[in-house]
Amino acid sequence: MLTPQDIDNLAALGRLALSEDEKTAIAKDLESILGYVSELSNAPAGQAADVYASTNVMREDGAPHEAGVHTEALLAEAPKREGGYLKVKQILGGGDNA
């Protein structure tokens, strides 16, 4: 069973601000979905080998392109920027909104 504290913890981990109404609704939805996926515990223990073994994909550890050629295009998408930087609120020093 999911407690209200569980829902708060998940929302905090997922970085989601949820309304109280949604927390109640989502707890009910998750119960129902988790109830359904719990049938996995009835599946036979996994003895099957990986059908397609993963392989590492490597590339030369070089510069893929000239430094800075994409910077302006990418930073233009940022909600807040200062020069060549993304701008966020201060995280040290007591959370002052500097």
Place this chain on the structure above:
Amino acid sequence: MIDFSTLTIKAAHELIAKRELTSRALTEYYINAIAEKNADLNVYLEVFSDALGQADAADAAIAAGEPVMVLTGIPIAIKDNILIKGKKASSASKILGNYVGTYDATVVKKLKEQKAVLIGRVNMDEFAMGGSTENSAFGPTKNPVDPTRVPGGSSGGSAAAVAGDMALAALGSDTGGSIRQPASFCGVVGLKPTYGAVSRYGLMAMASSLDQIGPIVKSVDDAEIMFAALAGRDPLDSTSLASSAVASKAGPYVVGVPFDFLGEGLDPEVKANFEASLEKLKAKGHTVKEISLPALKYSLACYYVLMPAEASTNLARFDGVRYGALKEGANLLEDYLNSRGQGFGREVRRRIMLGTYVLSAGYYDAYYHKANDVRRLIAAEYRKAFETVDVIATPTAPSPAFKLGSKTSDPLQMYLEDIFTVPVNLAGVPAISVPSGKTAAGLPLGIQFTAPHFGEQLLFAIGRDIEHN
């Protein structure tokens, strides 16, 4: 006089190559159709202002004697989660705000190299999460066959664009059925290629071990044309593979049917139509063979662990800092909480919560680890089945297109729509949905064929046999 409504890529290409049709005339036809229908159907989120310019450029290239490639001048709709440089891309989500693609997805680059016309971006379930296109931040798309019903999803805009004669072809993406199920609901053809066959570079990731890009088109021939245009290894997507096409084997084929998996929950008309399709295949000389895939009954449970786990991880990048919409709070943490809480829609928030749960300490083994075990089991069962059959057939979806709003209140009911399509993504194999007839009420139905890895040619061969019936 050309009847545009019956055109396929193949037919349009022949006319364009013979100079009997211009890309401008074709593109204008679709732009007019969009102007006429889009207010009702809500298929396009944007028609690109340079669509006719692209068409003129294609026509000019042809006039200048440049080679006419099979997609030159062909108008194609693009799902809103695929990036085009300089165009908005929103994944039908508010959290992307006015995000503009900073580069071309590899599939877009390939279409541009052939001088295809990118006509516009089409609606979808937000971040490709849904089976009805009702989870869009920009309102639901309606099924052109019956506007009181959903077009399926998540590539509902792509399927509706093609079925509603608002594009000659469309790109979609398929994580658990998002190309095939809408194709089935709208009466068109949808192909989910082999995992790794088509580059996902420039596709907004939902569940990276499952996502594939593929075409939604009017005919199996067109699916083959689009697949040939899109496939290939791309160094920018390290999961993409060089094609190792299974030698295209001449028919007749052995068609495996997992009858034990088709039991409960199947609409009676879907069942009757599927059985009629099997008879048609037999009449064409193919053999129908019963197979057993006992682990398939766990595939939906497996999928609804792995997909949200991967999605919750992939969507961590949407934080209101680097791009998209920022909803400010008192501090940085509140910026994150508000941007994500308000920017993501309800279904996306639900899946992030679910994914976070199954990955959390104490539950990881019971859910995520177990689901990966079961996934291997499912893949092994497919591999074993393909030792004795060439392709596997099932209905594409357990029901025809349902009424708008009829499944929105119960997420689990919506998830059950994916029952026949999800196992294919888990195994990484290719599958196609081909129209197989209609219900008494005139709603389209589809049959799904699944082949071994890189067995797309088998899908096209058998798909044509159902299509030409």
